[in-house]
Amino acid sequence: MSEYSNPPGSMQSWPLLVTHALDYAARWHKDQEIVCKTVEGPITINTYADLNLRAKLCALALQQLGIKQGDVVGTLAWNTTRHLEAWYGTMGIGGITHTLNPRLSDSDISYIANHGEDRLILVDGALLPLVARIAKDLPLLQAVVVLTDRQHMPAHSAAAGLPVPLLCYEQLLDEAAEGGALGTFRWPGLHEDSPAGLCYTSGTTGNPKAAPTQLIHGVRYTHRSNFLHALITTAPDALALSAASTILMVVPMFHANSWGLNFSGPMVGARLVLPGPYLDGENIYQLMHTFKVTVTAGVPTVWLNLLQHMEKHKLKLSHLQRVCIAGSAPPRSMIEALEKHGVDVRHLWGMTELSPLGSLGTLTSGQIGDGLTHDKTIALKEGQGRPHLFCDMRLVDDQGQQLPNDGKAVGHLQVRGPIVVERYHKAAAPAVDEQRWSKDVIKSGGEWISSIQLENACMGHPKVMEAAVVGIPDEKWGERPLLVVVPHAHVAGDGALKRELLAYMADHPAVARYAAPDDVALCPRFHTPPQVSKLSLRKMFQHYKRPNSKL
Known part of the structure; x- marks a missing residue:
């Protein structure tokens, strides 16, 4: 019997690993495009076959740098092809991809990188000065890798005072290719519950007497939780993704796995459009228009900027079919403005601890069959809908008593399920207590x-x-x-x-x-x-x- 075999007469035991999604895309959608507006400026177009090959080169390069199963590799980068292939390269060899949010304070990032025990940090060139400022406080850091080529390596002044080697990502991949091991490389056999990602949330309450940075908790995603969550995001009631979709990945990868799109896109063979750091209204519109984006997702501020740009220049959305909004509640005016362009607006809810999608705001057949007026339809879309299959929910009051699901009660939300955190990274106690969990955040x-x-x-x-x-x-x-x-x-x-x-x-x-x-x-x-x-x-x-x- 093989490592994954079940007793005779059973179904195959097959681990749910994120690299299976990449292997599938590279085999059955090998020519599907991955469009990227690079940090350096130009737009590049690669394929899933390219992504698979370069992810394996990245894995070989990381192994040459001493990264092994269970080691943590930090990334401080925007949504680019290099960042995406580094994710798969790290997770594929059993490493843990730890996303660092450049919008946090230096002290928070330093604490997070230390607490996560980052061995390497992969960074976009423009963000290198931030790493240089905090590197002296990271005793486990072995090297910093700039996600660029030799031509665009930052000036030495950007890394002034950096106490560890500064390496070029493309040079490392070239050296891995020259090493000759790519032809025989295979992803190692991992358990599906192996940790794959690490993301910290500053929104979780903790001991009020603790130092402020101790209130930032790490959530370790497993291959299994990532895989199951990606399946949910492809569902018709969620983002409704398919091989015919063109997805604009607006949500940064340091925001809870870009809401899972970096896994669900390859899982269905969808075309990906990566915007890099260019999240203003003008650039978002240009990418949507040029590459005929059909599906996207993001926080309300992104769509507010897009709508303002479109209104100013009298532009229309010709191809966009669906936009999913989460992170904070979209105002009614935003929903109506997008739907006037023929866009189906879906209000979702989630948080880092849920991988992150928790509920879906799509209408049910019963609601549609009621002959809803326009006002009632928009009112329903302002809500976050209902939980999905892998996220059970309930609402309780200050005393822990369950409240009705009537759309009126106000209380504390508790969740559980296979995509929900059980214990924070390095925490002494579980994050759940008798199936109960609470959160107090803005x-x-x-x-x-x-x-x-x-x-x-x-x-x-x-x-x-x-x-x-x-x-x-x-x-x-x-x-x-x-x-x-x-x-x-x-x-x-x-x-x-x-x-x-x-x-x-x-x-x-x-x-x-x-x-x-x-x-x-x-x-x-x-x-x-x-x-x-x-x-x-x-x-x-x-x-x-x-x-x-x-x-």
């Missing part, structure tokens, strides 16, 4: 903002006695954090204090730029001691109108 423009992290930072100010942070609805960003503060009795609660606290938070080393609050609400005291109820505060400030965001 989502702004697709970025998780930890309310606990902001509260801890604010509590370090000498004039603050109590602090709480709640999310306030925002048309552009989905939500923005409102800082609610109880000052000490001897402190005047006036405009000067508000300005002082906003400046303090904006300059705080543990607060990323996108997470800094836009406003402060001063209160004489909280009304629910000894523990502030976030549900009560949200109700208290549900009609609050914030000033314009500084973002």
